[in-house]
Amino acid sequence: MDVIIDIHELSKKYKGAENYSVKPLSLQIAKGEVFGLLGPNGAGKTTLISMLCGLLEPTSGAFAIDGKTYESDEKELKKIIGVVPQEYALYPTLSAEENLTYFGSMYGLKRKELKTKIAENLERLGLTKFGSKRIDTYSGGMKRRINLIAGIMHEPKVLFLDEPTVGVDVHSKNVIMEYLTEINKRGTTIIYTSHHMTEAQDFCTRIAIVDRGVIYAQGTPSELIASTPDARNLEDVFLSLTGKALRDA
Amino acid sequence: MHKLRMSIQKELLLLRRDIGGVVILFAMPLVLILAVTLIQNAAYQRSGDSQIPILIVDNDKGDVAKSVFENMKDSHAFDLVTEIDGKPITETSAKNAVFSGKYQLAIVIPENLSSDLQAKIDQNVEKILLSFGLADSLKPKVAERIITKKDVKLYFDPAVQMSFKNAVMNNIDKMISKIESQSIYAAFKEQLGDEAGTDPFENQNFIAFKEINPTVGNKEIKPNAVQHNVPAWTLFAMFFIVIPLSINMVKEKNQGTFIRLRTNPVSSAVVIGGKTLTYLIICMIQFYMMIAVGIWIFPLLGLPALNVDANLFMLTVVALFSGLAATGYGILVGTIAKTQEQSAPFGATSVIILAAIGGVWVPVFAMPKFMQYVAMCSPMNWGLDAFYDVFLRNASIMEIYPEIALLFLFFVVTITIALLYDKKKRSV
Ligand SMILES: Nc1ncnc2c1ncn2[C@@H]1O[C@H](COP(=O)(O)OP(=O)(O)O)[C@@H](O)[C@H]1O
Numbered sequence: 001m002d003v004i005i006d007i008h009e010l011s012k013k014y015k016g017a018e019n020y021s022v023k024p025l026s027l028q029i030a031k032g033e034v035f036g037l038l039g040p041n042g043a044g045k046t047t048l049i050s051m052l053c054g055l056l057e058p059t060s061g062a063f064a065i066d067g068k069t070y071e072s073d074e075k076e077l078k079k080i081i082g083v084v085p086q087e088y089a090l091y092p093t094l095s096a097e098e099n100l101t102y103f104g105s106m107y108g109l110k111r112k113e114l115k116t117k118i119a120e121n122l123e124r125l126g127l128t129k130f131g132s133k134r135i136d137t138y139s140g141g142m143k144r145r146i147n148l149i150a151g152i153m154h155e156p157k158v159l160f161l162d163e164p165t166v167g168v169d170v171h172s173k174n175v176i177m178e179y180l181t182e183i184n185k186r187g188t189t190i191i192y193t194s195h196h197m198t199e200a201q202d203f204c205t206r207i208a209i210v211d212r213g214v215i216y217a218q219g220t221p222s223e224l225i226a227s228t229p230d231a232r233n234l235e236d237v238f239l240s241l242t243g244k245a246l247r248d249a
Numbered sequence: 250m251h252k253l254r255m256s257i258q259k260e261l262l263l264l265r266r267d268i269g270g271v272v273i274l275f276a277m278p279l280v281l282i283l284a285v286t287l288i289q290n291a292a293y294q295r296s297g298d299s300q301i302p303i304l305i306v307d308n309d310k311g312d313v314a315k316s317v318f319e320n321m322k323d324s325h326a327f328d329l330v331t332e333i334d335g336k337p338i339t340e341t342s343a344k345n346a347v348f349s350g351k352y353q354l355a356i357v358i359p360e361n362l363s364s365d366l367q368a369k370i371d372q373n374v375e376k377i378l379l380s381f382g383l384a385d386s387l388k389p390k391v392a393e394r395i396i397t398k399k400d401v402k403l404y405f406d407p408a409v410q411m412s413f414k415n416a417v418m419n420n421i422d423k424m425i426s427k428i429e430s431q432s433i434y435a436a437f438k439e440q441l442g443d444e445a446g447t448d449p450f451e452n453q454n455f456i457a458f459k460e461i462n463p464t465v466g467n468k469e470i471k472p473n474a475v476q477h478n479v480p481a482w483t484l485f486a487m488f489f490i491v492i493p494l495s496i497n498m499v500k501e502k503n504q505g506t507f508i509r510l511r512t513n514p515v516s517s518a519v520v521i522g523g524k525t526l527t528y529l530i531i532c533m534i535q536f537y538m539m540i541a542v543g544i545w546i547f548p549l550l551g552l553p554a555l556n557v558d559a560n561l562f563m564l565t566v567v568a569l570f571s572g573l574a575a576t577g578y579g580i581l582v583g584t585i586a587k588t589q590e591q592s593a594p595f596g597a598t599s600v601i602i603l604a605a606i607g608g609v610w611v612p613v614f615a616m617p618k619f620m621q622y623v624a625m626c627s628p629m630n631w632g633l634d635a636f637y638d639v640f641l642r643n644a645s646i647m648e649i650y651p652e653i654a655l656l657f658l659f660f661v662v663t664i665t666i667a668l669l670y671d672k673k674k675r676s677v
């Protein structure tokens with residue numbers, strides 16, 4: 001296995017909090033994988049991803065992405081990762097093109113290259129017509145699509161997606177998932193969180209089931225289903241592992 | 250460099266889409282400077298044309314009182330009032346009339362001022378002459394009596410301007426000491442038997458009212474209304490960028506765009522530099538706009554025009570550093586505030602307080618001593634001082650260096666605190 005993300009005993013306990021939001025966990029993710037962190041709200045998915053994106057300082061433990069750490073090569077590391085946050089991370093008063101121009105240039109994309117990238121991505125996600133419209137006129141699904149483009153324009157080696165399909169209509173969701181599959185085929189490793197078991201079952205090559213900051217099980221979707229008696233899908237796996245139904249968002 | 254340019258471009262776009270912010274940045278200072286200067290100018294003209302009525306309570310009825318009143322009349326600045334509603338004024342009625350705001354000033358001349366002054370002087374002169382052995386031996390010796398110190402009481406309307414108060418007090422003080430010395434002179438003459446009998450107050454017009462120039466430290470600073478208002482309201486406007494700037498930063502945090510700024514391969518220097526340069530550009534536009542108003546709009550409204558002469562370069566330097574200080578402050582407020590509900594009222598209130606203590610409304614020289622020290626804490630005061638220095642003294646870089654350095658230090662300190670705070674927040 002060609003490891004691209006190597007996590008060692010990583011944990012996070014927020015200041016003033018009673019419990020760890022992520023209990024010390026170790027995890028390895030291989031190049032080219034679509035790795036799903038699945039769990040209910042409050043499981044610690046965003047906390048884990050935020051540490052991996054350099055947004056949050058770990059309480060203990062360490063990790064390396066493509067052999068780099070934030071302590072030693074922050075800038076280099078930031079160049080090779082892409083982040084699609086759970087919230088819409090866009091300027092509502094700017095148009096989609098203006099937003100993407102700004103965020104793209106922060107990754108060093110310039111002029112023609114940047115313009116082409118923006119045009120291609122808008123086209124691919126069916127938003128060409130709306131490129132010059134302000135984000136605050138967009139529907140939730142359209143915002144999610146722009147949010148995605150902003151994180152992938154620079155063709156990152158590793159892409160972190162935090163619930164990229166939350167609050168999205170079926171059409172937008174399909175467009176997004178298809179595009180992500182395509183991006184993965186081009187070689188980008190994807191780490192993705194969701195509390196949608198069915199969506200993840202089709203999309204992910206490997207899955208970790210998380211709750212209360214702990215990884216309960218990990219493996220390919222079929223491995224997980226096979227190793228759980230009477231399980232027909234991931235939903236059943238989750239139920240039998242945690243003993244409870246999923247709290248929905 | 251490219252990233253910095255794109256950051257500035259983004260900030261400018263955000264501002265352009267924020268009508269409220271644009272109004273605060275450009276329309277508000279325009280309205281303020283025009284309104285305030287017009288009002289001040291009107292007040293100034295009125296007090297120039299008309300006489301200020303002053304209540305007079307003369308318990309002395311002697312030569313000193315007469316002399317004081319005649320001097321005041323001659324100045325044409327005052328209308329001396331000795332009766333209210335046909336009744337002679339007493340100290341009590343004068344006090345009430347002034348404190349209730351009907352009059353701005355009452356002067357109470359104490360009883361026996363003239364006679365006691367004369368007696369005191371005679372005693373002293375006699376003593377001096379005795380010690381020289383020159384006393385007029387023919388004069389009968391008067392038993393020396395204790396003469397108490399006399400106070401001329403001034404009652405001011407509490408709302409009266411400090412500068413007016415100072416001027417009046419200074420002049421009365423001067424007048425009385427002149428009369429004192431005049432009397433001493435006369436007493437000597439009389440004792441020495443030289444031209445005895447001449448009126449000791451022959452030169453009654455030698456005291457005239459003169460405007461006292463206010464001073465700060467030992468420097469005389471006397472900006473006119475325009476020279477004060479243009480820089481003062483420019484600084485006020487510059488610091489008001491705190492509101493749109495901090496709101497934009499808080500929005501970034503809440504919209505999640507902050508997450509992108511933090512995960513981009515971009516240093517905080519570029520992020521903060523982009524904001525600083527953008528708002529510095531805004532500050533400079535504000536500055537040139539206000540200067541333009543001073544030069545071209547004021548004369549159209551019958552106000553004195555602002556005279557910039559060859560000082561524009563130095564003024565620009567002062568404006569640049571003031572703008573830096575304002576931007577640093579805005580970034581600090583934007584970093585610490587969590588919501589717009591925190592940043593906007595706090596930003597506005599703090600800027601108004603900094604403006605008030607810094608001498609934007611009431612110039613520092615017109616403030617009480619204690620407040621003059623407080624004023625030194627306001628960056629707007631440093632900027633204002635530097636502007637005064639350039640306007641009034643054609644100061645060079647070396648002369649405004651202390652103020653400029655303070656403004657720059659303020660910028661450095663605010664940005665440093667913002668960066669440290671930001672770092673601390675990451676380790677929640
Ligand atoms: N900034 C924070 N301060 C304190 N506790 C937090 C903070 N963010 C999240 N938590 C807590 O950490 C736990 C995990 O949250 P999160 O990582 O957002 O879960 P998920 O993304 O899986 O829904 C929750 O119990 C949440 O309340």
Ligand SMILES: [Mg+2]
Binds near residue numbers: 045046047162163
């Ligand atoms: Mg989450």
